Amino acid sequence: MSQGPEEPDVPPPYGAPTPPPAGEPTPPPYGQAPPPPQPGYPQQGYPQQGYPQPGYPAGPYGASPQAPYGIHPPTGLPFSDKSKLVAGLLQIFLPFGIGRFYLGDTKTGVWQLVVAVLTCGIGSLWSFIDGIIILATDSKDPNGLPLRTT
16 A cells, blocks of 8 residues: 555635634634634734824724714824814805814904905905815814814
């Protein structure tokens, strides 16, 4: 007789789970609890990579009590509670500083209102253009936080 394994290495049928490589434990069947963690080893499924960002708890991207509206990806700053769309549309459709009042920038809002009244409405062009700029750029609120886009 020949020496060696009785059966040659045959792949499992289509759809059947593949056996784990030699030396690794088999995973528990579906519906059963995984075995308790062994002391001294990290739990499976929780990689030990780096440290969380200071000031923000570890968790899914953008989910933090300090940033309820998410985090602006390029800057890492939390989004403002004010909406870019609302501020821009208020500036365009009510062009006498209402969008700036909404954002909390009352100084610019008062100046736009005064200019619109003193020029009999011609100065409202400033507010109209300001609304377009708010919608087209990464605008910030008076606290320096980027406006949220949704």
